[in-house]
Amino acid sequence: MIFPHNAIDKLGFNEIKNAIKEKCLSEPGRQMVEKIQPQIKLDQIDRFLRQTQEFKDLLVNDAPLPVDHLYPIKPLAEKARVEGSFLGEEEFHRILLSLRTVYAIIRYFNDRQGQYAHLELLFEHLPIETKIVRQIETVIDDRGKMKDNASRALLDLTQQIVKSEQEARKRIDQVFKQAQHNGWTADGNLTVRDGRLCIPILAENKRKLKGLIHDESATGQTAYIEPEEVFHLNNKVRDLEFERRREVIRILTELTSELRPHVPLLLAYHGLLSKLDFVRAKALFAVDVEAEMPELSKEAEIHLVGARHPLLLMNAKKENHPTVVPLHIKIDQEDRVILVSGPNAGGKSVCMKTVGLLQLMVQSGLLIPADSTSKVGVFKQVFADIGDDQSIESDLSTYSAHLSKMKHFTEFANPRTLVLIDEFGTGTDPVFGGPIAEAVLEALNSKGIRGVVTTHYSNLKVFASNTKGLENASMLFDNVAMRPLYILQVGKPGSSYAFEIAEKIGLRKDILEQAKQKIGTQQKKVDTLLVDLERDKKNVHDTKVAISKRERELEQLKTNYEQLQSHLEENKRQILREAKEEARQIVKNANRLVENTIAEIKTAQADKEKTKELRRALHQAAEKHTEKKGNAKEIVSNAQVDEEVIEVGDWVKIIDTDTEAQVMEVAKGNNLILALGDLRTVVKKSKVLKLKGKEKAKVVKKHRSMSTESVADFQPEVDLRGMRTEDALRQLETVLDRAVMIGYPTLKILHGKGDGILRKFVRDYLRKYNHVSRFEDEHADRGGDGITYAYIQ
Incomplete structure (x- = not known):
């Protein structure tokens, strides 16, 4: 799939694998990482990507997965498969810890059934065989040693050994004290020789103590003797230990035989732990490089949004460098080959390697540091010509190596091939290298390949601009600060900025002038045009950014206005409701007052004084409500819009803020543009009152003094x-x-x-x-x- 074989290393894929390997907890996991290769089956790639994405979500948003012990079970299961063999205590302990981890993982996902559908496929139909764990736990303790009560015989032997050791120690202590009392011993305490406790005796006294001499000091002045009566007790302990060891082996053999029928299940558990460790490592790496899952496409296309080179991103984080500049690039049926030009050290090669590396990562089931809206297809072949493959052994020059690759490319490339060529056409005389490169590019284009090509050759830029399927692109360069911007701009070729860079470096002006005279006039015009185009396009881009910012601000103002309008409408409705309720209450009270007055007049039997008094009270109540009505009219009158004509130069008061302002312009839609000091604002005519007479003169005088001060400043x-x-x-x-x-x-x-x-x-x-x-x-x-x-x- 990949040609040549070392291209995968030149694109940095092996460094990606090494970084993932460091995240693994087990050797089987690291072995699986080592075997990562790009795939060509879409459903398989999709499954691998979704498993990694789900594990990443688990790491970021869920409780930690219980993966404390990931010992390789497979070699132990293979050993247990052999009849007559047995596993050691430590080996059973490893199996026990691994099985506990497996069961904890299965329970973890059972508790979240359906949440991680693709990860659940890793252990689908795997049972929790607790019988194995119980059998091992009855024999092996948490320290990895056999329990004393693993069998009745083992318990008896252990107790006998303890008792015999105590008896032997007691007896040798007695002999040692007696020897010390007789003055036979050398300086020091009891010591161990050949696994036996011995008494240090002076050489001249060694015949006085009966026993077995196990050793003597380097000077020969001290002999280490095991007393005769203790010797028999120690032999008894040794015999008991041998019996205990035979019992331990019998128990381990029996336990291994009980484990043997479960070997296939143990191998399945091993596969689960290895795969989980593998997917976990990929997910941890994805977290480190802020990777996401792109959208997969059946077509041979690439649409990267906000893509960054993962190795550059990792180095930038380690060294606290600024964020890596994101790459936006699209390769599809229309623009199949992107021809990238621009200055040296401007990021052309990084752009091309980013496309190639991220493509390999996606097809290998790895998430990529790019926006999740990115879209990536599947390629059956990746051809790359990167760097210098000069070979003395094969008698290949730099250019010959390039041509041999071009030969392979033109013969075997197809529409499902991603072609990556760095510095196309270099390595020989530009007069001949340029045309050859153009002919090769034409041949590749006729095969419908997709790819990214970097070059400095002007003939290739012209060819791309006039050829369907090819698209020029350039790496932006700040020709004022004389530094690369590392931003890919599709749609036009880029200048190499050779003279500008040389001038910045400090090459003498006379040399530069001489060089300019030596190049063709037409070439100089083309290069100058490219520089001007790049500068113009940058200015247009900056203007677009500014306009976009203004549009966002206007949108925010519109939202605020609509919210305010809604608030005002609600207040208006509330005031009307309250006014209606108050009017209803007034009418109700008035009716009651009239009825009461009529009733009292009837009761007083038309007494003149009493009737007069009642009429007076009724009249006062009416005047009271009339006064309220008048006040309400006055309020409404003050709130109404001044219908007088307002012209440019008039002074007005803004009703809401009681602020004076001068009318600068009468706009459409009953809007006024007002001047508030050095600021301008837009206000509806209905929101202002025109100032007249003394009030206007006072405001004009105040602002005239302020204006005089402003003129001076x-x-x-x-x-x-x-x-x-x-x-x-x-x-x-x-x-x-x-x-x-x-x-x-x-x-x-x-x-x-x-x-x-x-x-x-x-x-x-x-x-x-x-x-x-x-x-x-x-x-x-x-x-x-x-x-x-x-x-x-």
């Missing part, structure tokens, strides 16, 4: 040189607004000559500004078209 000159377009327009707008507010007649704008881009943006803005009557260049002796004078009306 105001500088009618703004320097925009060196600014980005967005920042320059923001600064110009601020100064222009202030000049209009204080009534300043002219404004001097310094934008420089350069390529004329900033001058064009400034003048386009001035044409749209309502208060600028005209503008013109400064006198040629004082700056000419590098300075613009704006006249404000």
Whole structure:
């Protein structure tokens, strides 16, 4: 699938595998990582990716998976399979710990049934055979040693050994004390020789103590003797230990025989632990490189969004470097081959290797550091020509090695082949290398291959621009700061910036001028055009970013306005409800008062004084409600819109804030543009009251004094040189607004000559500004078209 074989290493895939291996807990897991290879079956790739994604979700969002002990069970199960063999105590202990881990894992996923569907496939139909664990636990303790009560015979032998050892120790202590009393012993205490407790006796006294001499000191002055009466007791202990060892082997053999029928299940458990360790390591690596699962496609296509090279990302994190610049690239039926050009050290090779490496990772079931909206297809072949494959043994030069690869590419490539070529055409005379490279590219294109090719050759850039299926792209370069931006821009070729880089490095100007004279005039024009195009495109990009930002701000303002409008409507409805309720209550009380008055008049039998008094009370109640009504009318009257005509220059008061402002413009939709100091705002006519008479004179006087102070402080000159377009327009707008507010007649704008881009943006803005009557260049002796004078009306 991959040609040549070392391409997988040059793309960095083996380094990815090594990083994953470091995450494994077991040797079988590391062996599985070593066997990772790109696959071509879509369903298999999808399953591997989903398992890794689910394990990543588990690591990030769920309780830890119980994987404390992942001992390899397979070699122990294979050993137990052989008739007559037996496993040791430590080996049974490892099986016990591994089985506990297996059962804990199965219970973990049973508790979350359906949540990790693809991980559950790893142990589907695997039973929890607790009988094996119980059998081992009756024999082996938690320290990995056999329990004394594993059998009745073993318990009896253990007790006899303890009793015999105590008896032997007691007897040798007595003999030692007697020898010390007689003065036979050398300095020191009881010591062990050949596994037996011995008494250190002076050489001249060794015949005085009956027993077996096991050793003597280096000087020969001390003999180590086991007393005769203790010798028989120690032999008894040794015999008991041999019997105990035979009993232990019998128990282990019997336990192994009980385990033997379960060997296939143990092998299945081994496979589960190995696979889980393997998937866990892939998921941990995915967490480290912030990897996601892309969308898989049946087509041979690649659409990477926010992709980053995983090895660069890991190094950046280790060294606390800035974030790796993301890559956005699309390879599909229309743009099958992306021809990347641009300056040296600008990121062309990294771009190509990122595409190749991430493709290999996806087809190997690994998540990739790219946005989850990325889309990746499946390729049956990956052909790569990266680096120098010069070989003395094979008598291959650099260029011959490149040509041999091109031969293979043109013969065996097809539409399901991903071709990656770095520095296409180099290694020989450019006069011949360029045309040969163009012919090879044409042949590959005719086969419908997909790929990424990096080059500096202009003929290839021209060929790509005129050929269907090929698309130029360039790595952006900041030709002001003279540094690469590592951003891929599809749609146009890039300049190599050879002269600019050489100038920055400090190559003498006379050498550079000589070099410029030696290259063709046409080539120089093409390179200059590419530089200009790149600069223009960067400015357009910056403008788009600024416009996008403004659109987001407007959207936020719109949302706030709608929320405020909704709030006001709700308040209006509440006030109307309260007013209706109050009116209903007034009518109710009035009716009651009238009825009571009539009743009392009847009771008083038309007494004049009493009737007069009742009429007076009724009249007072009516006046009281009339007064309330009048107040309400006054409130409504104050809240109503002043129907008087409001013109530019009038002074108004904003009802909501009691703030005075001057009308700068009467806009459509009953909107007024008001000046509040140096700020401008838009307010509805219904929200303001026109000021008249003394109130207007007072406000004008106050603002005139403030305006005088502003004129004294105001500088009618703004320097925009060196600014980005967005920042320059923001600064110009601020100064222009202030000049209009204080009534300043002219404004001097310094934008420089350069390529004329900033001058064009400034003048386009001035044409749209309502208060600028005209503008013109400064006198040629004082700056000419590098300075613009704006006249404000």
